Amino acid sequence: MAAMDLTRAAWHKSSRSSGNGNCVEVAILDDTVAVRDTKDRSGPVLVFTPAEWSAFVAGAKDGEFDLAC
Numbered sequence: 001m002a003a004m005d006l007t008r009a010a011w012h013k014s015s016r017s018s019g020n021g022n023c024v025e026v027a028i029l030d031d032t033v034a035v036r037d038t039k040d041r042s043g044p045v046l047v048f049t050p051a052e053w054s055a056f057v058a059g060a061k062d063g064e065f066d067l068a069c
Contacts, residue, residue, distance in 0.1 A: 006034060006045060013038060
């Protein structure tokens with residue numbers, strides 16, 4: 001797979017971020033959604049299709065990924 005050029009990506013951090021460095025940033029691109037670790041901005045980036053990203057966000061809102069107590 002060819003490397004993506006993300007130099008012009010507009011990265012956004014959640015407004016709910018607590019500022020403790022345990023955050024991710026998201027960049028919405030033409031046909032992909034990129035996610036990276038705020039602490040390692042030059043590190044690896046996860047890339048999703050818009051449909052995959054929408055499914056993830058819907059699952060997170062619905063509690064699908066909550067840890068069982």
